[in-house]
Amino acid sequence: xxxxxxxxxxxxxxxxxxxxxxxxxxxxxxxxxxxxxxxxxxxxxxxxxxxxxxxxxxxxxxxxxxxxxxxxxxxxxxxxxxxxxxxxxxxxxxxxxxxxxxxxxxxxxxxxxxxxxxxxxxxxxxxxxxxxxxxxxxxxxxxxxxxxxxxxxxxxxxxxxxxxxxxxxxxxxxxxxxxxxxxxxxxxxxxxxxxxxxxxxxxxxxxxxxxxxxxxxxxxxxxxxxxxxxxxxxxxxxxxxxxxxxxxxxxxxxxxxxxxxxxxxxxxxxxxxxxxxxxxxxxxxxxxxxxxxxxxxxxxxxxxxxxxxxxxxxxxxxxxxxxxxxxxxxxxxxxxxxxxxxxxxxxxxxxxxxxxxxxxxxxxxxxxxxxxxxxxxxxxxxxxxxxxxxxxxxxxxxxxxxxxxxxxxxxxxxxxxxxxxxxxxxxxxxxxxxxxxxxxxxxxxxxxxxxxxxxxxxxxxxxxxxxxxxxxxxxxxxxxxxxxxxxxxxxxxxxxxxxxxxxxxxxxxxxxxxxxxxxxxxxxxxxxxxxxxxxxxxxxxxxxxxxxxxxxxxxxxxxxxxxxxxxxxxxxxxxxxxxxxxxxxxxxxxxxxxxxxxxxxxxxxxxxxxxxxxxxxxxxxxxxxxxxx
Numbered sequence: 242x243x244x245x246x247x248x249x250x251x252x253x254x255x256x257x258x259x260x261x262x263x264x265x266x267x268x269x270x271x272x273x274x275x276x277x278x279x280x281x282x283x284x285x286x287x288x289x290x291x292x293x294x295x296x297x298x299x300x301x302x303x304x305x306x307x308x309x310x311x312x313x314x315x316x317x318x319x320x321x322x323x324x325x326x327x328x329x330x331x332x333x334x335x336x337x338x339x340x341x342x343x344x345x346x347x348x349x350x351x352x353x354x355x356x357x358x359x360x361x362x363x364x365x366x367x368x369x370x371x372x373x374x375x376x377x378x379x380x381x382x383x384x385x386x387x388x389x390x391x392x393x394x395x396x397x398x399x400x401x402x403x404x405x406x407x408x409x410x411x412x413x414x415x416x417x418x419x420x421x422x423x424x425x426x427x428x429x430x431x432x433x434x435x436x437x438x439x440x441x442x443x444x445x446x447x448x449x450x451x452x453x454x455x456x457x458x459x460x461x462x463x464x465x466x467x468x469x470x471x472x473x474x475x476x477x478x479x480x481x482x483x484x485x486x487x488x489x490x491x492x493x494x495x496x497x498x499x500x501x502x503x504x505x506x507x508x509x510x511x512x513x514x515x516x517x518x519x520x521x522x523x524x525x526x527x528x529x530x531x532x533x534x535x536x537x538x539x540x541x542x543x544x545x546x547x548x549x550x551x552x553x554x555x556x557x558x559x560x561x562x563x564x565x566x567x568x569x570x571x572x573x574x575x576x577x578x579x580x581x582x583x584x585x586x587x588x589x590x591x592x593x594x595x596x597x598x599x600x601x602x603x604x605x606x607x608x609x610x611x612x613x614x615x616x617x618x619x620x621x622x623x624x625x626x627x628x629x630x631x632x633x634x635x636x637x638x639x640x641x642x643x644x645x646x647x648x649x650x651x652x653x654x655x656x657x658x659x660x661x662x663x664x665x666x667x668x669x670x671x672x673x674x675x676x677x678x679x680x681x682x683x684x685x686x687x688x689x690x691x692x693x694x695x696x697x698x699x700x701x702x703x704x705x706x707x708x709x710x711x712x713x714x715x716x717x718x719x720x721x722x723x724x725x726x727x728x729x730x731x732x733x734x735x736x737x738x739x740x741x742x743x744x745x746x747x748x749x750x751x752x753x754x755x756x757x758x759x760x761x762x763x764x765x766x767x768x769x770x771x772x773x774x775x776x777x778x779x780x781x782x783x784x785x786x787x788x789x790x791x792x793x794x795x796x797x798x799x800x801x802x803x804x805x806x807x808x809x810x811x812x813x814x815x816x817x818x819x820x821x822x823x824x825x826x827x828x829x830x831x832x833x834x835x836x837x838x839x840x841x842x843x844x845x846x847x848x849x850x851x852x853x854x855x856x857x858x859x860x861x862x863x864x865x866x867x868x869x870x
Contacts, residue, residue: 281427282426282427282662282663282664283427283662283663284661284662285660285661285662286661286707287706287707287710288659288660288661288671288676289659289660290657290658290659290686291341291342291430291657291658291660291663291668292340292341292342292655292656292657292680292684293321293340293341293342293343293344293430293655293656293658293668294321294340294342294343294344294598294599294601294606294655294656295342295343295344295346295432295434295450295452295491295529295596295598295656296344296346296436296450296491296493296529296532296598296599296600296601297317297321297343297344297345297346297598297599297600297601297604297605297606298310298345298346298347298348298436298600298601298602298603298604299312299313299314299316299317299345299347299604300312300313300355300356300604301313301314301347301348301352301353301355301356301412301415301416302347302348302352302355302436302602303348303350303351303354303355303387303390303394304348304387304602304617305347305602305603305617305618306355306356306359307355307374307377307383307386307387307390308383308387308602308617308618308619308620309329309330309383309617309618309619309620309622310329310602310603310604310618311329312326312603312604312605313415313419313604314345314347314415314416314419314420314604315419315422315423316604317343317345317419317604317605318343318345318419318420318422318423318429318431319423320334320335320336320604320605321336321339321340321343321429322339322340322423322429323335323336323338323339326603326604326605328603328605328614328618328622329603329618329619329622330614330618330619330622330623332614334603334605334607334614336608337609337612337739338684338739339429340429341429341430341663342429342430342431342432342656342658342663342668343429343430343431343432344420344431344432344433344434344450344452345416345419345420345431345434345604346434346435346436346450346451346452347412347416347435347436348394348435348436348438348464349435349436349437349438349462349463349464349465350394350395350438350464350465350466351390351393351394351404351409352409352412352413352435352462352464353408353409353411353412353413353415354403354404354405354408354409354412355374357405357408358370358371358374358375358403359371359374359375361375364405365403365405365408368402368403370386370389370390370393370403371403373386373389374386380619380620380626383619383620384620394465395439395465395466395469396465396466396469404466406461409461410460410461413435413460413461413462416433416435417433417458419431420432420433421456424665426662426663426664426665427662427663427664428663429663430663430664430665430668431665432452432453432454432665432668432669433452433453433456433458434450434451434452434453435450435451435462435463436448436449436450436451437449437450437451437462437463437464437465437471437474437490438464438465439465439469439470439471440469440559441498441501441508442499442501443499443558443560443563444497444499444558444559444560444563445497445498445499445500445501445558445559445565446494446495446497446498446499446501446502446558446559447471447492447498447501447502448492448493448494448559449471449474449490449491449492449493449525450490450491450493450529450598451463451474451478451488451489451490451491452488452489452490452491452669452672453486453487453488454487454488454665454666454669455487455665455666455669457485457486457487458486459481459486463477470508471490471508472507472508472517472520474490474524475490475520475521475523475524475525476520478490478524479520479523479524487669489524489525489526489527489669489672489673490524490525491525491527491528491529491596491598492525492528492529493528493529493532493598493600494529494532494534494535494537494559494600495528495537495570495571495572495575496534496535496536496537496540496554496555496565496567496570496571497534497535497555497557497558497559497565497570498558498565498569498570499558499563499565499566499569499570500565500566500567500568500569500570501569501570502569502570502575503569503570503571503572503574503575503578503591504569505569505578505582513582513586513590514586515586515587515588517590518582518586518588518589518590519588521590522588522589522590522592522593525593526593526594526672526673526675527593527594527595527596527672527675527677528572528593528594528595528596529596529597529598529654529656529679530572530595530596530597530654530679530857531553531597531653531654531679531680531681531857532597532598532599532600532653532654533599533600533601533616533650533651533652533653534555534600534616534649534650535553535554535555535649535650535651536552536553536554536653536654536681537570537571537572538550538552538571538572538573538823538857539571539572539573539574540554540567540570540571541554542567542568543567543568543571543573543574544573544760544762546760546761546762547749547760547762548762549762549823549825549853549855552681552852552853552855553649553651553653553681553852554649555646555649555650556649557646557649561645561646562646572591572593572595573749573751573760575591575593576591576751576819576860577751577753577758577759577760578591578758579591579592580751580752580753580758580817580818580819581753581758583817584753584817592862593675593859594672594675594676594677594716594717594859594860595677595678595679595821595857595858595859595860596656596657596658596672596677596678596679597653597654597655597656597657597679597680597681597682598654598655598656599653599654599655600616601616602616602617602618603615603616603617603618603622606655607652608652608653608654608655608682608683609652609682609683609739609740610651610652610682610829610830610831610832610835610852610854611792611830611832611835612652613651613652613832613835613836615627615647615650616647616650617645617647620645620647621645621647621650624836624837624839624840626647627647627648627650627833627836628647628648628845629648629832629833629836629837629844629845629848630836630837630840630842631842648833648845648848651681651682651831651832651852652681652682652832653680653681653682654679654680654681654682655679655680655682655683655684656677656679657677657678657679657680657684657686657687657856658671658672658676658677658678659671659676659677659678659688659715659716660676674717674718675716675717675718675859676715676716676717676718676859677716677717677859678716678856678857678858678859679856679857680854680855680856680857681854681855681856682740682854683736683737683739683740683741683826683854683856684737684739684740685734685735685736685737685740685743685824685826685854685855685856686734686735686856687732687733687734687735687822687824687856687857687858688706688709688715688716688731688732688733688734688858689715689716689730689731689732689733689820689821689822689858689859689861690709690710690712690713690714690715690716690730690731690732690861691713691714691718691720691728691729691730691731691820691861691863692709692712692713692714692720692728692729693713693720693724693726693728693729694712694713694729695709695712695713695728695729695730695731695806696729696806697806699712699729699731699806700804700806705731709731713728713729713731714861715861716821716822716858716859716860716861717859717860717861718861718862719861719862719863719864720861720862720863720864721863721864722814722815722816722817722818722863722864722865724814725814726814727808727809727812728808728809728812728863729806729807729808730748730765730805730806730807730808730809730820730861731804731805731806731807732746732748732765732766732804732805732807732822732858733802733803733804733805734746734802734803734804734822734824734856735801735802736799736800736801736802736826738801740826740829740854741785741794741799741826741827741828741829741854742768742785742798742799742800742801742826742827743768743799743800743801743802743803743824743825743826743827744768744780744783744785744799744800744825744826744827744853745764745766745767745768745780745783745803745824745825746764746765746766746767746803746804746805746822746823746824747762747763747764747765747822747823747824747825748762748763748765748807748820748821748822748823749761749762749763749820749821749822749823750762750763750809750811750818750819750820751818751819751820752811752813752816752817752818752819753816753817753818754813754816761778761811762778762823763778763807763809764778764779764780765805765807766780766803766804766805767780767781767783767803768780768783768798768799768800768803768827769783769784769798769799769800771783783798783799783827784798785798785799785827785828786798786828787828787829787830787850787851789830789834789838789844789850789851790838791838792829792830792834792835792838794827794828794829795827798827799826799827803824814865815865816863816865817862817863817864817865818862818863818865819860819861819862819863820860820861820863821857821858821859821860821861822857822858823855823856823857823858824855824856825853825854825855826853826854826855827853828851828852828853829851829852829853829854830850830851830852831848831849831850831851831852832852833845833848833849833850834850834851
């Protein structure tokens, strides 16, 4: 095959072309073409839950390629629809149930250039960095090469003789083309997207995924090479929106930001003002609260009275070795701080909803503890590489910033939306109105409503959900706080029949009082008929157990479904507050225990043997008459 300008090629296949450049035609087959659109798209007036992944990397992401990923966007979409994909380590990956929607979000910086660098016949094939990439075989060599590439990826050098915008444009066109090809309204929805991968200070994660509503997308994505400042990304998005290109950005891994993601200043250090708050919320209505690299709901240091605050904590920044301070890095504290900012500024930069996603770097998210295949292809694709069993000698990466802390990573997560139909427009609009929820992997469904007219009659209604919409607001909404009586909250969760039963259903409240902010966790529904203790606001333990030797669980503990009608016993008229739901499964084996059991070794004593997977709703905010007191 001969190289033509604007094409990215491997030795065996053309991966993408710029349409106007005279490239070799892209290879296609029937498996890469979406089925015909149904004549009638099913619509649900009271909305239904759809599950998807809005954070997936393929070989077009520089790090994914270096780490061994060879799946392209077409492969990623076929996998999401239920087809089997081969892992770079040589085993098959298949979902137990197809997804409803997905976005491929490859890193915008140096997008698609790694495959071209791997081809000795490409225009960049003879560059020293390309030679080093082709020589990288071991874990140590792959990490070393990625570190050497950082000045190129983030524009730290004085000049760049490697970057080729034609190749970036070619990869972007291929990503857009794949999304268009696999979008099947009413059956499977795709979104065009990319990751904006920037940081502040020393490896302080400020990454965002940008998701476009429809087919109208710009010629090129925005990357840290354009500007490393997320506020400039928002300005770019505002400019696109004025031209009809609608998009939103979703921050992720705030847990690795060392407090920079939810700071009380902008990136320059100036105090947050109303203009900043309004622009941020206009462009970032959601946050990815859980994924492979840990969960960012809260931290034991921030929520000492929350017994479940230590869930899947990853203690490092994005360099995988430097500690990340919790304050400013977790969403619950951001919600609390946002209340105080709103009182002072009249605007709140942290009124965001929640989703989960995978951050897979193999083109395939793994969402179940017993089917976990890691994040970074040949870097953690086997139990030995991710150190859940006695480690592979190739993990000894002396001289590097440190091997990936893969033992802290996990089989998470999923985005849930309540939408009228499985179409781009309906799912995107659900994201915009924040009628979204996050799960740490299982397909737990959770609904959450609040209203001054929601009362016990809702439970007797033949049209409970229709009445809940009529009498209140769903998750993501605002409820006026003018009444002196506590509003009613209706919360419901249904477990994933392929996962563990539900243990308890909770409502988490945050509020302001006397110039400070507070939080409290309330259990509102318990499994196995246990009542909530009115003094402690806790369910009794339901007695569920896990046999670590076999990973079997109690067959008669837990619930398939939990619901409650609840009123806040600490409600104060005129007080601003937020509320969101959290539902916990019974304990089960963590992926690291599954690895150990299959290898016939004891689980590592320094890792959790079990896990309580969970789901979180987006909050409902009550706007008090006087704001934070």
